[in-house]
Amino acid sequence: MSLVSAANSGGGGGESQQQLLWAPDADASPSYDPWSDPRVLEELEAREIPVLEELTSAQHVITVDGFLPAAQAAELRGVFDSRFADPRACHPERFLWDYWHVPDQYTLVRTQAAVYFPDDLYGRLEEALLSYGEAALGCRAISPIWMSYYVDGCLQELHCDNPHGPFAFVLSLTPTTDWSDREFSGGETLILQPHVLNYWRNYDPRKGMELQHLVTRVPSPFNRLTVFDPRFPHGVREVRGTKDPRKGRLVLHGWFTEPAPFFDGPLDAGEAEVALNEGLEPLWEALEAVSGLITGTLIARLNISGADGSVTELSWLADTLVEVPNHDRAAADALLEERVLPRLRALVHNEARDCLLGLSFPAAGAGRDTKLTFPIVFE
Ligand SMILES: [Fe+2]
Numbered sequence: 001m002s003l004v005s006a007a008n009s010g011g012g013g014g015e016s017q018q019q020l021l022w023a024p025d026a027d028a029s030p031s032y033d034p035w036s037d038p039r040v041l042e043e044l045e046a047r048e049i050p051v052l053e054e055l056t057s058a059q060h061v062i063t064v065d066g067f068l069p070a071a072q073a074a075e076l077r078g079v080f081d082s083r084f085a086d087p088r089a090c091h092p093e094r095f096l097w098d099y100w101h102v103p104d105q106y107t108l109v110r111t112q113a114a115v116y117f118p119d120d121l122y123g124r125l126e127e128a129l130l131s132y133g134e135a136a137l138g139c140r141a142i143s144p145i146w147m148s149y150y151v152d153g154c155l156q157e158l159h160c161d162n163p164h165g166p167f168a169f170v171l172s173l174t175p176t177t178d179w180s181d182r183e184f185s186g187g188e189t190l191i192l193q194p195h196v197l198n199y200w201r202n203y204d205p206r207k208g209m210e211l212q213h214l215v216t217r218v219p220s221p222f223n224r225l226t227v228f229d230p231r232f233p234h235g236v237r238e239v240r241g242t243k244d245p246r247k248g249r250l251v252l253h254g255w256f257t258e259p260a261p262f263f264d265g266p267l268d269a270g271e272a273e274v275a276l277n278e279g280l281e282p283l284w285e286a287l288e289a290v291s292g293l294i295t296g297t298l299i300a301r302l303n304i305s306g307a308d309g310s311v312t313e314l315s316w317l318a319d320t321l322v323e324v325p326n327h328d329r330a331a332a333d334a335l336l337e338e339r340v341l342p343r344l345r346a347l348v349h350n351e352a353r354d355c356l357l358g359l360s361f362p363a364a365g366a367g368r369d370t371k372l373t374f375p376i377v378f379e
Pocket residue numbers: 159160161168230234
């Protein structure tokens with residue numbers, strides 16, 4: 001891409017207007033980012049147009065290895081193994097499975113974890129996922145947990161789970177800690193890479209691409225939690241090889257839902273929420289302008305001083321914000337009005353940071369700090 005500063009005669013008035021125009025360079029790389037190009041930055045600086053920096057990187061996949069305490073993961077796996085231990089044994093638990101086949105879309109064998117596992121074991125599993133969802137993603141609920149196994153021929157073709165919640169999860173009980181030692185091929189979660197969804201913007205006629213350049217393949221070794229943005233087209237690579245459920249891919253899966261502020265510490269959540277809602281009004285006003293131009297979820301973590309209620313620290317736990325194509329139209333309109341629309345992800349980050357760091361909560365006493373996990377959702 002190149003930055004061209006061109007004199008342009010205005011409409012009926014005939015006055016000369018200065019415009020910024022970007023045009024593709026023959027040698028631009030697919031990952032070209034105009035907002036990091038020194039020529040662009042110089043030009044903007046000369047015109048006294050501030051350039052906001054992105055404060056967090058978009059992250060559409062998060063993995064946590066060793067998610068459950070080892071004994072708990074082994075106990076869950078043990079229930080599954082014991083019920084399949086003797087293929088000739090006949091007991092009621094053998095019949096809890098649904099062979100789910102939607103032609104050309106899904107083929108797998110599934111059950112509801114709440115029905116399959118003893119209550120206590122299921123309760124601890126749900127608790128572990130809920131605690132993680134609240135603390136790391138600001139989601140206060142999860143959907144009912146499914147459990148699915150994949151043997152030879154099982155797969156999920158590409159699909160999107162837009163209505164289910166901001167984050168999907170897959171917790172693996174597949175019996176291998178080293179993925180390359182598994183007794184089947186395939187079985188990875190496939191997630192289309194962000195640049196593919198922006199294909200023509202990044203198009204390079206000199207470069208071919210193969211599967212690895214188009215999708216992220218996430219292996220599911222034992223006890224790995226994979227969290228991803230389910231709006232991205234995703235699926236499960238066909239499992240080939242084993243026909244034995246005990247050797248196939250086994251996963252617990254569902255969605256983290258109901259994003260909402262989560263307080264962890266001595267601060268009274270009711271009082272804190274009142275302070276939060278008042279303090280956030282300027283942020284909602286500032287973000288009104290980008291409504292419809294950006295979509296996704298931004299999760300902030302705040303440390304609130306117990307002594308005086310001020311915010312002493314801010315970090316970002318997850319960021320799935322995407323600028324939607326309407327942004328191009330808005331940017332073009334802005335250019336015609338001699339404005340430059342700031343990078344929207346950066347704008348949201350900066351507005352959120354400024355507002356959140358300025359929040360003031362009641363003092364909690366006892367001098368202990370409170371952590372707030374705070375999700376900002378753009379639909
Ligand atoms: Fe899905």
